[in-house]
Amino acid sequence: METPDYPRDATQEVLVQAGPLKELLTKLYVKQGMFKVEAEMAAARQVEADLRGIHSHGCSATGRYLNAIRMGDIDPRGQTLTITKTPAIALLDGSRNLGHVASTRATLMAIEMAREVGTGTVAVKNSQHFGAASVYALMAAKAGMIGYCTTSTGGATVAAYGSRKPGTANNAFAWAAPVRSGAPFCLDMACAASSWGKIHSQKIYGGVVPTGWTLDADGNSTTDPAAAKILMPAAGARGYGLAFVSSLLAGPLAGGHMPIHKSRSPEADGSEHFFYVIDFSKFVDPEVFYKELEGSMTDIRQLPPVEGLDRVRLPGDMEWEREQAWTTAGIPLHREHLRELAEAAAKAKLTVPWEV
Amino acid sequence: METPDYPRDATQEVLVQAGPLKELLTKLYVKQGMFKVEAEMAAARQVEADLRGIHSHGCSATGRYLNAIRMGDIDPRGQTLTITKTPAIALLDGSRNLGHVASTRATLMAIEMAREVGTGTVAVKNSQHFGAASVYALMAAKAGMIGYCTTSTGGATVAAYGSRKPGTANNAFAWAAPVRSGAPFCLDMACAASSWGKIHSQKIYGGVVPTGWTLDADGNSTTDPAAAKILMPAAGARGYGLAFVSSLLAGPLAGGHMPIHKSRSPEADGSEHFFYVIDFSKFVDPEVFYKELEGSMTDIRQLPPVEGLDRVRLPGDMEWEREQAWTTAGIPLHREHLRELAEAAAKAKLTVPWEV
Numbered sequence: 001m002e003t004p005d006y007p008r009d010a011t012q013e014v015l016v017q018a019g020p021l022k023e024l025l026t027k028l029y030v031k032q033g034m035f036k037v038e039a040e041m042a043a044a045r046q047v048e049a050d051l052r053g054i055h056s057h058g059c060s061a062t063g064r065y066l067n068a069i070r071m072g073d074i075d076p077r078g079q080t081l082t083i084t085k086t087p088a089i090a091l092l093d094g095s096r097n098l099g100h101v102a103s104t105r106a107t108l109m110a111i112e113m114a115r116e117v118g119t120g121t122v123a124v125k126n127s128q129h130f131g132a133a134s135v136y137a138l139m140a141a142k143a144g145m146i147g148y149c150t151t152s153t154g155g156a157t158v159a160a161y162g163s164r165k166p167g168t169a170n171n172a173f174a175w176a177a178p179v180r181s182g183a184p185f186c187l188d189m190a191c192a193a194s195s196w197g198k199i200h201s202q203k204i205y206g207g208v209v210p211t212g213w214t215l216d217a218d219g220n221s222t223t224d225p226a227a228a229k230i231l232m233p234a235a236g237a238r239g240y241g242l243a244f245v246s247s248l249l250a251g252p253l254a255g256g257h258m259p260i261h262k263s264r265s266p267e268a269d270g271s272e273h274f275f276y277v278i279d280f281s282k283f284v285d286p287e288v289f290y291k292e293l294e295g296s297m298t299d300i301r302q303l304p305p306v307e308g309l310d311r312v313r314l315p316g317d318m319e320w321e322r323e324q325a326w327t328t329a330g331i332p333l334h335r336e337h338l339r340e341l342a343e344a345a346a347k348a349k350l351t352v353p354w355e356v
Numbered sequence: 357m358e359t360p361d362y363p364r365d366a367t368q369e370v371l372v373q374a375g376p377l378k379e380l381l382t383k384l385y386v387k388q389g390m391f392k393v394e395a396e397m398a399a400a401r402q403v404e405a406d407l408r409g410i411h412s413h414g415c416s417a418t419g420r421y422l423n424a425i426r427m428g429d430i431d432p433r434g435q436t437l438t439i440t441k442t443p444a445i446a447l448l449d450g451s452r453n454l455g456h457v458a459s460t461r462a463t464l465m466a467i468e469m470a471r472e473v474g475t476g477t478v479a480v481k482n483s484q485h486f487g488a489a490s491v492y493a494l495m496a497a498k499a500g501m502i503g504y505c506t507t508s509t510g511g512a513t514v515a516a517y518g519s520r521k522p523g524t525a526n527n528a529f530a531w532a533a534p535v536r537s538g539a540p541f542c543l544d545m546a547c548a549a550s551s552w553g554k555i556h557s558q559k560i561y562g563g564v565v566p567t568g569w570t571l572d573a574d575g576n577s578t579t580d581p582a583a584a585k586i587l588m589p590a591a592g593a594r595g596y597g598l599a600f601v602s603s604l605l606a607g608p609l610a611g612g613h614m615p616i617h618k619s620r621s622p623e624a625d626g627s628e629h630f631f632y633v634i635d636f637s638k639f640v641d642p643e644v645f646y647k648e649l650e651g652s653m654t655d656i657r658q659l660p661p662v663e664g665l666d667r668v669r670l671p672g673d674m675e676w677e678r679e680q681a682w683t684t685a686g687i688p689l690h691r692e693h694l695r696e697l698a699e700a701a702a703k704a705k706l707t708v709p710w711e712v
Contacts, residue, residue, distance in 0.1 A: 084639065088444035089474030091639045118445030119477045123639055146604070160659050162668045167656040175601045185604070187597035235591035241543035241671035245531045248502070248541070248649065255640045258652030276632075283440065283447045283479055284611045293604065296614030300523040303516050312518045315597035 009205060014338055015330030020353030022047045024345065025062055031348040032069045033076035034098070042100040049132035050331045052319035054188070056197020057132035060337035063344050065098055065129070073267035074098055074128050080105045083125075087117050091254060094127025096270060099151070103130040103273050107139045107147070110277035114145055118282035124273040125254035129266060134188035134319070136275060137176035141184045144286070146278040147176045150246040154266035156259040158192045158231045161240035164219030166230050169259035170196060171246030176316070179294050186316030191243035192231035199225045204336050249274035365561060370694055371686030376709030378403045380701060381418055387704040388425045389432035390454070398456040405488035406687050408675035410544070412553020413488035416693035419700050421454055421485070429623035430454055430484050436461045439481075443473050447610060450483025452626060455507070459486040459629050460495070466633040467499045474638035480629040481610035485622060490544035490675070492631060493532035497540045500642070502634040503532045506602040510622035512615040514548045514587045517596035520575030522586050525615035526552060527602030532672070535650050542672030547599035548587035555581045560692050605630035 022043045029039035042065075050058030068074040078095030080102045085091075090109055094102035106122040113120030130136070133149050140147025150173035160167025170192040177185040193213040202209055203225040214228035215221055222228055233239035247258050256272040263269075280289050303312045326332070338354060345352045378399045385395035398421075406414030424430040434451030436458045441447075446465055450458035462478040469476030486492070489505050496503025506529035516523025526548040533541040549569040558565055559581040570584035571577055578584055589595035603614050612628040619625075636645050659668045682688070694710060701708045 086473045086638060088469075089634075089638055113444075117442045117473070119475060121475045121634065146609070160656050160668050162661050162665050163659040164662060165659045167659055167668070175597070177601075177604055185600065187594075187601060189594050189597065234594060237671060238543075238545050238590060241531070241545065244541065244670065245533075245543060247652075248533055249634075252645045252648040253502070253634070253636050253639050255644060256648075258648055260652050260655045261648070278445075278477065278605075278609070280609050282442060282445055283609050288611060289608045292608040292612075292614055292617070296603075296616050299616045300516050303519040303521045303523055305518050306520060309518045312516050312523070314600065315593060 008332070010332065012205070012335055013332040014335060014354050016333050016338070016354050017330050018047050018051055018327060021050070021059060021331065024341070024350065024353060025059060027350050028062060028066060028344055028348055029076065029098070031350070032066055035077070038097065038101045041104040042098045045100040045104065045131050045135045047331075048135040048138075050333065051323045051326050052132070052134065053322045053326075054132045054134070054197075054319070055333065055337070056195060056201060059333070059341060061129070061131065063340040066344055068128070068267040071267070073265070088113055088119060089121045090123075092122060092124045094124050094270075096126060096128060099124075099128045099130030099271055099273065102127045103136055103149075103275070104139070106273065106275045107136045107149070107277070110275045111140055111143045111145060114140075114277040114279035114282075118279055120275075120277045122275045123249070123254040124275075125256050127271050127273060129271055130273055132188065133172045133174035134176065134186050134316075137174035137188070138184065138186055140277045141176040141178040141186070143277075144178050144279075144281070146178075146280060147174070148276040149174055149274060150250050151273045152247060152250040152256065152259065152262075152271050154259065154269055154271075155262040155264075157196070157229075158233055158240075158243055159215060159219075161233055161237045164215060164230070167260060168233070168240060168243035169247055169262075170231055171243045171250065173242070173246050177293060179297065180290055182294075183314070183317045183320035185293070185297065185314055186319065188315070188319075189234075191234055191239045191246060193234050193239070194231060196231070199228050199231075204334065246274075364688070366688065368561070368691055369688040370691060370710050372689050372694070372710050373686045374403050374407055374683060377406070377415060377687065380697070380706065380709060381415060383706050384418060384422060384700055384704055385432065385454070387706070388422055391433070394453065394457045397460040398454045401456040401460065401487050401491045403687075404491040404494070406689065407679045407682050408488070408490065409678045410488045410490070410675070411689065411693070412551060412557060415689070415697060417485065417487065419696040422700055424484070424623040427623070429621070444469055444475060445477045446479075448478060448480045450480050450626075452482060452484060455480075455484045455486030455627055455629065458483045459492055459505075459631070462629065462631045463492045463495045463503070463505070463633070466631045467496060467501060470496075470501055470633040470635035470638075474635055476631075476633045478631045479605070479610040480631075481612050483627050483629055485627055486629055488544065489528045489530035490532065490542050490672075493530040493544070494540065494542055496633045497532040497534040497542070499633075500534050500635075500637070502534075502636060503530070504632040505530055505630060506606050507629045508603060508606040508612065508615065508618075508627050510615065510625055510627075511618040511620075513552070513585075514589055514596075514599055515571060515575075517589055517593045520571060520586070523616060524589070524596060524599035525603055525618075526587055527599045527606065529598070529602050533649060535653065536646055539670070539673045539676035541649070541653065541670055542675065544671070544675075545590075547590055547595045547602060549590050549595070550587060552587070555584050555587075560690065602630075
C-alpha cells in the first residue's frame with residue numbers, strides 16, 4: 001500500500017515565484033481583515049508548503065480560507081490567547097483565526113521553552129486548518145531543534161480497523177530534525193492510506209485512486225476519486241492507532257472533540273493542534289549529535305537503490321530538492337488552483353504575479 | 357501488509373501463574389547479582405509483557421538476559437545514573453544493567469516531572485534491552501497520564517525504502533492513554549512489517565512468514581522464517597521514516613549511535629531509550645478529557661465489524677482482554693520457552709512453578 005507522489009503535468013501548470021505569491025496571499029488576507037503580521041505568517045506557511053510540493057496545503061487552500069472568513073467560520077481578527085502555561089507546556093486558544101497563526105505562535109513558544117528547559121509542548125484549541133504539518137516541524141529544525149506536530153482534521157473519514165465505517169480522522173503528523181547543511185530529516189505523513197488532498201488532486205488531474213485506498217459511501221472499495229468517501233487506514237491497525245493518538249493529542253488534550261464526535265464542516269467544527277519541540281543540546285553535545293545523525297543519513301543515501309530508482313532518499317529529501325529548485329525556477333502550480341486565486345484577487349482588486 | 361497475531365497452539369503450551377513466575381524471574385536475576393529491588397523491576401516488566409501476550413518480550417527473553425550477564429555484556433550491579441536534568445528533561449546512564457531497570461526509573465522520573473511542569477522527557481543511554489515498549493507507556497497511563505516511549509533495537513535489519521539493503525532498525529514504540537475503567541488505549545508497534553520476535557515465534561511453531569515481510573541475506577523475498585535476514589518497513593516510506601525517528605530519539609539524542617553504525621550483537625552495542633509523559637490535567641479538566649476519550653472509544657467499539665470479526669477493537673483491547681483472563685487462569689507459555697527457563701532454574705538450584 002504505497003503512496004505515489006502527487007500527479008504532475010507541466011501542460012496543466014504555470015510557474016509562479018515564491019516571493020510574489022507570498023505577497024499576493026498576504027494582501028488577500030489583509031483585505032479580508034487580518035492583521036498584516038498574521039497574514040504574513042499564514043502566507044509564509046502556505047508558500048513553504050507549495051515550495052515543498054505539498055500543493056494540497058499550499059495556496060490552493062487560500063480560496064477556501066477566504067470563503068470561510070466571509071462565512072464567519074474563520075475570524076480574521078481572532079487573537080491567539082494563552083490559556084495556561086508552565087515552563088514546559090502551554091495551552092493556547094486560536095480564537096478561530098486561521099490555524100497558521102496560532103500554530104506559528106505555538107511553535108515559536110515551544111522553541112522558547114525548549115531553549116530553557118529542554119522541551120516545549122503546546123496544545124492549541126479553537127483553531128482552524130493549519131496547512132501542512134511539516135512546515136511547523138521544520139520551524140523547529142531551523143531553530144536547531146527536533147520538532148513534532150500533529151493536528152485534528154475534522155470528522156471521522158477513515159475506516160476503523162476491522163470495520164467499513166469511519167472511526168478516526170485522517171490526521172497528519174510531522175517529525176523534523178536539523179542537519180548543518182543539506183536536507184533536514186522531515187517525515188510528514190497522514191495516518192490513512194492517502195490524504196484527501198491527493199484524492200482531490202487525482203480528481204482534477206483526471207486520475208484514478210489506487211486500489212485499497214478508499215471506500216464509497218456504502219463501504220465498498222472504489223478507485224473513482226469522485227466516489228471516494230471513506231479512506232482506509234495506512235498499514236491497517238498501525239495507521240488506525242496512530243490516527244487515534246493524533247486525535248487525542250490534537251483534541252481532548254486541548255479540550256476538543258475526537259473525530260467521531262465531529263459532524264459539521266471542518267471550518268464549523270474548528271481544529272486543534274499539538275506541538276512538541278526538543279532542544280537536543282540540553283541532552284548531548286550538539287556536535288556529537290550532528291555528526292552521528294548526518295553520518296547515518298549519508299550512509300543510508302549511499303545504499304544501492306532498487307531497480308528503476310536513481311538513488312535512496314530519506315523522508316524530506318524529495319521535498320527539499322523541490323524547495324531548492326523551485327526557489328529559483330518558480331513553483332509549478334496547477335491552472336485550476338491559479339484560476340481560483342485569480343478570481344479572489346480580482347474580487348479584491350489585486351493583480352496576480354502570473355499571466356492569466 | 358497486515359500483522360497477524362502471534363501463533364497459538366494449546367498443545368504446545370503450559371499455563372503458569374503470573375505471581376510465581378515473577379518470583380522465579382526475580383530469584384534468577386538476584387542469583388546473577390542483581391539487587392532485589394531492581395530484579396523485581398525487571399521481572400515485573402517481563403511478566404506484564406507475558407500477561408498481555410507479548411511473549412517475545414516476556415520471560416522467553418530471560419535466558420538470553422542471564423546469558424548476557426554471564427558474558428559480561430549486562431552488568432547486574434550497574435546503577436542508573438542521572439547525567440543531566442532540568443525540570444522537564446533528563447538524560448540517564450543505564451550503566452549496562454538490564455534495560456528494564458533504567459527504563460522503570462526513567463518512566464517514574466518522567467511521571468514526576470509531568471506532575472510538576474506538565475511533561476517529562478527522559479532519554480537513557482548505555483542501557484540494554486528493555487522488553488516491551490507498551491509496559492512503560494502503560495506505567496504512565498496507570499499514573500493517569502499519556503505515555504510514549506521508543507527504544508533502539510541494535511543494528512540495521514530493516515530495508516531502507518527504495519533499497520534491498522538494511523538502513524534502519526526495527527524500532528518499537530508505544531503510546532498509551534488512561535481511562536477510568538476498562539481497557540486503556542495502548543498502541544505498541546514496530547516500524548517494520550513484523551517484529552523479529554514474531555518471525556522467531558513462526559519458526560518455533562513451525563509456521564511461515566507472510567509474503568512481503570522479509571528478505572533473505574541476498575535481498576530476495578522469502579517466507580521461510582529461518583532464511584529471513586532483513587525485514588521490510590511497514591507501509592513503505594512511513595515505517596521507514598518512523599523507524600528513523602525512533603532511532604534518532606533513542607540514539608543520538610542520548611549520545612548513542614544510529615542503527616546503521618551498530619554492527620556488534622545488541623548486547624555488546626547496548627541500547628538507548630526515550631520516554632515522554634504528558635500530564636493532561638495540566639492542560640484541561642481531566643473529567644472533560646476522560647469523558648471525550650472514553651466516549652469516543654465506546655463509539656468506535658460499537659461500529660459494525662467486517663465479516664468474520666466479532667467486534668471492532670481499539671489498539672490495546674486484545675492485550676487487555678488477555679491480561680484480564682490470564683491474571684486468573686494463568687499465562688499460556690510455550691514449552692520451549694519454559695524448558696529454557698527450567699534449565700536456568702536448575703542451574704541456580706531453584707524450583708519452577710509448573711510441572712516439567
